Amino acid sequence: MNIQYLGHSCFLVSVSDKKLLFDPFISPNPLAKAIDIDQISPHYILVSHGHEDHMADVDHIAKSSGACIVSNFEITSWFQKKGIQNVHPMNIGGAWSFDFGKVYMTPAIHSSSLPDGSYGGNPGGFVIETIDKTIYFAGDTALFSDLTLIGKKHSLDWCFLPIGDNFTMGYEDASTAAQWLNCKKVIGMHYDTFGYIQVDHAKAFSEFEKKGVLLQLLNIGSSISI
Ligand code: NI
Ligand code: MN
DSSP: OEEEEOSTTOEEEEETTEEEEESOOOTTOGGGTTOOGGGTOOSEEEOOOSOHHHHTTHHHHHHHHOOEEEEEHHHHHHHHHTTOOOEEEEOTTOEEEETTEEEEEEEOSSOOBOTTSOBOOOOEEEEEEOSSOEEEEOOSOOOOTTHHHHHHHSOOSEEEEEOBOSSSOBHHHHHHHHHHTTOSEEEEESOSSSGGGOOOHHHHHHHHHHTTOEEEOOOTTOEEEO
C-alpha cells in the first residue's frame, strides 16, 4: 500500500491496482499548489463529511476521472443532483466489499453541512480492510470512547487522525485516540492549513512518543509505502 499526502486531510492511497482519494481539498489550499488535480485520476473518492475543506475538488475530479464517490447517502445524493451518477451511498455502521477491499463507515463526532447549506447527513470515517493492510481514516472528529470499539473490531495497521485542534481533536487527544484504537502508527492530518489549526510539530511528536505511538507527518506531495 502506498500513501501520498496531498495536504490538509487529503490522501491518495494506492492498493493493488486501485487508487483511493480521501477528502480532496487541493485547489483552494495554497500549501498544495504544486499538486495538479488533473494528474490524480483516482478510481474512488471517499468523502468523510460535507464541509468544503473535505470536498472542494470532488466535483471536478469525479467528472474528469469518472471515479466512484463513496460517502454517506446525503452526500452521494447531492452529487447525483449535480450530474455525477457513479456513486456508492453508505451510512454509519455499514460495510461494503469493493474491488480493493472492504469499507466500513464509522461514526465521527463533528458536524456536516454541504457547501450550499444542504443537510450533509452525519459525519463519518472509514476503515479500509485490504489483503495488504487495514487502515482507519477518522475524518474530522473529537476524541470519543467508541474509538475503542473500532480498535476491538479491526486490527489496524495505520490510522489517519486529525491533530490540529479547534475544529477536531488536537494532537494530545489524537495520541490518546491511537491508544484506544490499539494502533501504534498514526499519520497526522487536518493541521497547519489555516491559522486556527497550526501545530507545533515538536510538541506533537513528543506527545505521541510519550504514549509509545509513532506519529508520521508527511510533506505535501510526498509518499510512504506501508
Ligand atoms: Ni469538518
Ligand atoms: Mn475539516
